[in-house]
Amino acid sequence: MSSLATKLTARFQWASSPLIVSAPMRVMAGPALAVAVSRAGGLGFIGPTIKTNEMLAVLKEASALTRKSTNLALPASKNLPVGVGFQLWSDDLETATQAVEKYKPCVVWLYAPKDVKDLDTWSRRFRDVSSETQIWVQVGTLAEVRALLKAAQPPDAIVIQGSEAGGHGRASDGLGLFSLLPEAVDLVAGRIPLLAAGGIADARGASAALCLGASGVVLGTRFLASTEAKINPGYQREIIRADDGAVSTTRTLLYNHLRGVTGWPKEYSPRGVINRSFIEHQAGTSFDELKKRHDELVRLGEKAWGPDGRTATYAGASVGLVRNVKDAGDIVREIQEGVRRMLRHEEGAKL
Numbered sequence: 001m002s003s004l005a006t007k008l009t010a011r012f013q014w015a016s017s018p019l020i021v022s023a024p025m026r027v028m029a030g031p032a033l034a035v036a037v038s039r040a041g042g043l044g045f046i047g048p049t050i051k052t053n054e055m056l057a058v059l060k061e062a063s064a065l066t067r068k069s070t071n072l073a074l075p076a077s078k079n080l081p082v083g084v085g086f087q088l089w090s091d092d093l094e095t096a097t098q099a100v101e102k103y104k105p106c107v108v109w110l111y112a113p114k115d116v117k118d119l120d121t122w123s124r125r126f127r128d129v130s131s132e133t134q135i136w137v138q139v140g141t142l143a144e145v146r147a148l149l150k151a152a153q154p155p156d157a158i159v160i161q162g163s164e165a166g167g168h169g170r171a172s173d174g175l176g177l178f179s180l181l182p183e184a185v186d187l188v189a190g191r192i193p194l195l196a197a198g199g200i201a202d203a204r205g206a207s208a209a210l211c212l213g214a215s216g217v218v219l220g221t222r223f224l225a226s227t228e229a230k231i232n233p234g235y236q237r238e239i240i241r242a243d244d245g246a247v248s249t250t251r252t253l254l255y256n257h258l259r260g261v262t263g264w265p266k267e268y269s270p271r272g273v274i275n276r277s278f279i280e281h282q283a284g285t286s287f288d289e290l291k292k293r294h295d296e297l298v299r300l301g302e303k304a305w306g307p308d309g310r311t312a313t314y315a316g317a318s319v320g321l322v323r324n325v326k327d328a329g330d331i332v333r334e335i336q337e338g339v340r341r342m343l344r345h346e347e348g349a350k351l
């Protein structure tokens with residue numbers, strides 16, 4: 001492990017190396033998932049809530065969960081041993097600051113500002129109210145990394161998101177993690193630790209990202225298939241069923257619009273599993289008709305997901321590597337053990 005990686009992991013007294021992080025997936029990553037990941041020696045994130053004022057209740061729940069006695073209890077910590085994600089273009093800074101001040105999550109993860117300068121404003125406010133809270137920013141381009149290096153409030157770590165990632169990512173200027181990450185590592189030149197996100201679903205991907213220079217790895221899609229994810233069973237079944245992400249997933253704003261979500265900055269577009277809505281959209285069916293069919297099926301619950309489903313099934317290009325539902329703690333431990341085995345093996349091979 002690099003010294004940057006060792007230092008980063010050491011900031012989280014419960015975490016072990018290599019640092020495995022569960023992504024702040026809006027709605028799907030709630031307190032149960034985040035706490036389970038941290039409890040297993042990783043770093044769990046709670047995703048942005050639909051309305052920012054819901055975050056106070058969510059953090060209260062996370063705080064109560066971390067205090068629950070179990071044989072793998074988290075150490076008493078000044079900071080909440082989970083991170084929290086905010087989506088800058090839609091979240092409210094005042095309300096978010098109150099939540100951070102009250103619960104002091106160990107990390108705040110910032111994403112998707114309307115203007116890059118907003119990152120400075122948000123970072124300064126959080127640092128003012130909770131000096132121990134780290135600021136991480138997720139980006140998908142080298143231009144954003146360059147801007148962060150010059151920022152008035154540089155982040156404590158940068159998450160480099162490859163175009164393989166599930167959920168929102170760069171709409172048109174994204175790049176696969178294998179090329180993007182090492183170039184970002186060269187650019188940053190040891191000044192700030194980088195984490196890798198996008199397409200990592202097991203120990204092989206995690207080992208590769210660490211070899212490319214990441215100080216930790218972030219997984220989203222893999223944790224959608226965890227016992228603790230807050231996900232409809234129909235959605236989770238589709239994550240297990242879908243394979244060949246090149247064919248079965250795409251980036252499109254269609255599903256956002258069908259769900260009535262608008263306002264994302266134009267640089268972003270989400271990756272998800274293709275279903276009937278997208279196929280019929282490509283065949284020329286009008287949006288109004290697609291919306292009618294979407295809303296009718298959503299009323300039926302689980303049927304809204306699957307090959308014959310019609311609603312958003314956000315997932316990454318690695319969806320074909322996710323074949324079973326597991327406890328989040330087991331996912332963390334298996335990846336950590338696998339990475340240790342693989343990297344030890346490589347080390348041995350060199351000698």
Ligand SMILES: Cc1cc2nc3c(=O)[nH]c(=O)nc-3n(C[C@H](O)[C@H](O)[C@H](O)COP(=O)(O)O)c2cc1C
Pocket residue numbers: 023024025026028047048085086087110111138161164165166167168197198199200218219220221222314315316317318
């Ligand atoms: C269902 C889903 C929802 C997501 N929501 C968010 C979000 O609210 N904020 C954010 O910064 N990233 C979000 N992401 C992106 C993750 O932060 C991360 O970049 C991605 O999951 C990594 O790629 P992977 O899915 O291939 O592991 C989401 C990802 C997924 C799959």
